[in-house]
Amino acid sequence: RTSKKKKAAKRKLKAVKKEMKAPDTDDDGAEKEKKLLDPRALSVEMSYIFARQELARMLERDPVLVAIRAYRGRDLQGPISEPHLDEALTTLDVLKKLFTLLGEAGIDAGDYDLGELSAFDVDVVMRTARKFVKVAKDLVGLAPEVSTPPPTPHRPPAAHSTGTGSSRYLSPSAEIDSDSSDGGKAHRMPL
Numbered sequence: 001r002t003s004k005k006k007k008a009a010k011r012k013l014k015a016v017k018k019e020m021k022a023p024d025t026d027d028d029g030a031e032k033e034k035k036l037l038d039p040r041a042l043s044v045e046m047s048y049i050f051a052r053q054e055l056a057r058m059l060e061r062d063p064v065l066v067a068i069r070a071y072r073g074r075d076l077q078g079p080i081s082e083p084h085l086d087e088a089l090t091t092l093d094v095l096k097k098l099f100t101l102l103g104e105a106g107i108d109a110g111d112y113d114l115g116e117l118s119a120f121d122v123d124v125v126m127r128t129a130r131k132f133v134k135v136a137k138d139l140v141g142l143a144p145e146v147s148t149p150p151p152t153p154h155r156p157p158a159a160h161s162t163g164t165g166s167s168r169y170l171s172p173s174a175e176i177d178s179d180s181s182d183g184g185k186a187h188r189m190p191l
Contacts (some may be wrong), residue, residue, distance in 0.1 A: 043137030053136035058135065059107075064128040067117055070102060078140020079107035083145045085129055091118065093127040098132065 059070055080101050088094040095117060102109060 047138045051135045054135050055139065058128075058131065062128050062131070064098070064117075064120060064125050067120070068099075068102075070107050072106070073108040073111060074106050077139050078104065078136070078137050079143040080104040080133070080140060081143045082134060082145050083129065084094050085126060085133075088126070089122075091120055091122045091125050094122060094129055098125065098129045101129065101132060101136065105132075105140050133162075 025093070057070075059065055081104060083101055085097060087093065088097055099109065157168045
């Protein structure tokens with residue numbers, strides 16, 4: 001009986017000690033490391049989670065994406081390119097850009113009816129495209145825009161130079177000089 005009483009007393013003592021411990025210490029009495037939250041990392045993680053939820057909502061409820069029958073058939077890809085939606089003037093232009101964005105992000109389109117898509121107003125399709133870009137930026141990122149240098153004017157290579165550099169055309173005197181050096185034979189070009 002004494003051993004049972006001793007064991008019960010030890011358990012009771014451990015329970016009391018556990019209650020009296022500070023919340024930031026282990027059973028050994030060592031202090032636990034407090035996990036510091038990095039606001040930037042938390043913000044990035046939260047924006048990714050919210051963007052995934054928003055994308056799921058858009059695929060289910062957005063009238064344009066429902067008409068396209070858009071679905072996530074594979075993992076999201078990316079990054080997407082900057083769509084320049086302001087350059088689009090018609091519903092067809094915006095739909096083309098939206099299809100490109102969907103493909104870049106890894107969203108597939110099902111069997112859709114072109115008549116149904118053409119019935120949408122350009123503003124409705126534009127709003128869907130802008131919202132998709134905003135969500136896709138958080139999920140797959142935006143590709144850096146590559147600036148192409150303006151085309152340089154192309155100059156044809158100079159013909160036979162007389163050495164003066166004043167004109168790219170042969171002077172009549174240069175033609176006479178070159179004819180006399182061949183012994184008076186006329187040059188013919190093969191056709």
